[in-house]
Amino acid sequence: MTDSTHTGGRTERPEIPTRLVVHSLVRKDGTVDADQLYDVAYLLGMSETQIRLCVKRLVAEGRFTQEGRGRRATLRALTDVTGSLAPDAAYVRHAYRQDAGHSPWDGTWHLFAFAVPESRRTARDTLREHLLHLGAASIQNGLYVAANPVAEVVEAHARHLGVIDTLTCLTTADLRIGDTDEPRALAAALWPLTEIARKHDHLAAFTEGCLARLTEEPALSGAERLTMAVELAAHFTTAMKPDPLLPPELLPRPWSGARARSLAATCWNHLRQTSPDGTDTPLLFALYSDALLSTHEKGPS
Template sequence: MTPEPHAPPGHPASARIAAEQVNFPRPLKGSASQHLVVTMLADYWRGSTAWLPSRMIVSLAGSLGLSPSAASTALSRLAGRDVLEQSNAGRTSRYRFTPEAKARLDIGVGQISGFGSEERRWDGMWTVVAFTVPESSREMRELLRSRLKSLGFAPLYGAVWVSAWDTADELEDSCRHLGVDNYAIFRTPETELRGRPLIEAWDLAEVRRQYLPFIDTYGPTARSLDPQQLSGEEAFRLRTEVIDAWRAFPWEDPGLPPELLPREFPLFQARRIFVALYNSLEETAATYVEETAVRLAPEVAGEIHAFRVRA
């Protein structure tokens, strides 16, 4: 789960590259067990080094609708992906995020918290990359395309990708790491472009449509919600569902500057709904998680630090 879309400038290259190695489950539209467990754990224990007993994780996952077997399988598979590391204490399995996963989560948290904010202003400059990857290196090409998309790029043409933000340093680091050496990265002002507008690299109608189900689902709740009327379990479940749905958007939306988007673009309405719901449920949900820890894993009570999004 950066104040800037997609890639946080200034993040150390070594940490970023190490983070790219972690095989996180990709955010999805609609919950999957591994995805949901990562969301839940990152929400309350991203910065903790404590070992979390599986019985507590499974219990909390049950509040999100996951069966014990589904939650246990998700934990095992996340450990296999190097997202979690596992340790046994007697007959108890325990888990925590690997250091590399925590580095990746630090990036992701910035993406989620800053995504859709209208505060950042555009300088009128575009980043353009042209590259060639041999047909024999198809896997390298796909990795590069995935990285480009994660940085907010889109293909104007097959091997010419564009971004409205200055992510040249992050992209150059990734090219070197992936072994791509036949590329050119440059910055160009909007005023010097001729021909096809670079904004046409994105299908804005498709980007717009992805927010409508989120607005329809959570908008009425945000308008009428009284967090005091919810039980701790209900607040925990709703808060996790909301951020789980929201964190998929940076994968599909390039985070274009507000100056380039039509007025009343639904991203901004969706963000207001997300922030209102997520932050208002923080106290009630965190209390429920802490009570669960006291009951099932008192050794980690007090390790909970619920995340809060900047309004």
């Protein structure tokens, strides 16, 4: 995989799986044009052999059918690919609402403790991973804290796993870890904010390069714009996946996440406006337009 050159320099480029490229080019009618697929894959530094093998696996798994051969082929999705393409829309909307100051922090910390026996290790590990996915941080073994009110979701998941009787939920406005009790200092100690900010900085740098290219080269081909959209989606996911979406009151100022998300929404809007709206439009555009743009453009509902 080559380094991204959209910024005019070297930027960290997330690994883009070949099957994600296939999924990204599924159109509203459920088909993928192989000629377009090979063009985009080439611009991403992938070989035709990689794509052929990927398509062969997807067909063998029953996820796609193939009509025709080579660049003249048409793939048809037999399963829903949307889950692999776009981030959770509610999660992204919450991020943009926080960035706009529409979800202020009330000073409450949400704590979760559980002691699932070793015989239920799978359920214990699943509950822990779910807490981390929701933006919680570990304070010590079996004790987690979140800044956002996620208790209802955590309890529902614990009940689904059959370990609700081991879960304790509580809230406090007086959290102290060692000698640290100042909220912003606690957040810096509990979450890897430097690493999260670094990922957002890479997203911002890539997006700025895309916006410059869209301005300087308005006649970009359809394949080039699709390639940019696939890369933007990959960068956005890489930046957002580890982000606990802490309230702005707990973050360094200015926060690179807010800037990166604003740039991403602006870039996506440019790409959306220059893409035809019809059955030939990849689902990727509709999914990200809904997730990134609705709150960014409209403000609070």
